[in-house]
Amino acid sequence: MSQSVFLTGAAGFVGSGVMRRLVADGVSVKAAVRSGPDRVEDGVCTVRFDSFEAADWREHLVGVDSVVHCAARVHVMNDTETDPLAAFRKVNVEGTLHLARQAAEAGVRRFVFISSIKVNGEGTQPGKSYTADDHPEPSDPYGVSKMEAEQGLRELASHKAMEVVIIRPVLVYGPGVKANFLNMMRWLDKGIPLPFGAINNARSLVSLDNLVDLIATARVHPQAANQTFLVSDGEDLSTTQLLRRMAKALGKSARLLPVPSWMLRCAANLLGKRSLSQRLCGSLSVDIGKTRSLLQWTPPVSVDSALELAAKYYMEHEKQ
Template identity: 30%
Template sequence: MNIAITGDTGLIGTELKEYLRDNGATTVSLSRNKVDIHSIIELSKRLSGVSTVVHLAGVAHNPNASHDDYYQGNVVFTKTLCQHIATANSRNLCNVTKIIMISSIKAMGESTRPGEPFRHNDDCEPEDDYGKTKLAAEKQLREVCDNAGIEWVVIRPPLVLSKKVRGNLGLIQTISQKGIPIPLAGIDNKRDLVSIHNLCSVILAAIKNPNKLREVFLVSDGKPLSTPEIIEYATKTSARRAKLIKLPQFIRNTLTQHQHKHGLLRRLFGNLEVDINHTSKTLNWHPRKEP
């Protein structure tokens, strides 16, 4: 297997390269500092012998990014990449048969109702620039690939867990190391996450699947965690574990009532569950049990 990867220098890309190589694949970098995707000739040279492209690159959560930053980095970049691959194919400069895009569960929305997980064919209602441009990028992928006869796969992961804790989990880890109590004990919500291993394994399953795939897949570890459990996971390898305390009930009630207005509160108190039955059945894939 010769697999090309955009964004292969990022957190997921670095892990994916190692995982694919461990499973017998040869990987080709489509990092922007390695190839100019605006040059069809240069791109096609990198794609010589490549059957599948895994598209990871894009603008992720960045408080300093504007809407245009997200649009250019996610939508325009995806459209350009797919169009140029299709053109190179049509000129017999390469023969890419499948493009797999790693999108985000945020393309569907920010939260779910109790007992009503996101399903792969649900209507999408993204709320922020990141989620909206990921959904728009998926549309560009589908349109270009359908017109060019290229298989496409969209994978929408929730929060990805790895040994390199980052973002809000990294902040929690830092707070814990300082011995500062975290007032989030007793929250009984359900949030699906996915380990980097399980994400890489579902990507490989999509690469190897022999069927003509034009599908959206949701992925998770198969067991949602509460906010306190997520915090415990983030600090389990730290020298100092998280010290969780309960907020007074009236404060918790107030925060819960207003969570729909604030993204952070929704992530702390709300639910985000995904149904992976379609993924498991179609790809004959099952997540490895994670701690």
């Protein structure tokens, strides 16, 4: 039986990875891309739109088996919106539910929503991990908007035939990654001394390949229906370990100074960078036991292999 997927966010980091995987698997893909010059995979039907939350998707959803919804207003460090929560809700809640309602009416079987670990919260205590069934505790507008979208989707699924699958990734990295992860690679490549040689936290990460593999699995697995899953590489790293292993993947030696975590936190707080210090020094660990057992899923790519792929891409395309 042929399968057809409606994919949103197809020009983004995660969405483009999902698109490549679906095409490789022989799945027919309709890719929603904001109007503009963005180019998608050859052979993919492109659906252009201007306003996600107001678009009429109905004709494009006819005959579609499943929706994979990657598009979102993403978390930004220095938001200039006067009301950030309203801006996030417009796209992440209203836009998501607008698409989901039209999908349900069109007879789409399954709606896969890419949420965020920020629904769980911003960090875990040593020795503890978030689980998929924990009570949500989002602390920023982005996390709140993702939680509200999840709630709306569950309510929709409760009285429609369409199944909903929610996936909450941790930090995603891989070839072409941007932002802080790209900056980290540049610092290591240039041999810049970094004061992160004595951080004993535990951070869960997920490579793009592992996340995409879980999305592909959850899209069709019978046991995924109306479930929420956390996803990671299955191995937690401290910030210090991550830097050392990333440097190795780059063929470099990490120049890490053993500055105590408490000193880094104090300095960050004085500079108004509390959230940055949490990401560098704090823990955020997830338990993917439910994902493993319910879907019989194991991350197919190891951390070191994934870091090598990211490093290879950086050296070939991003190195300055």
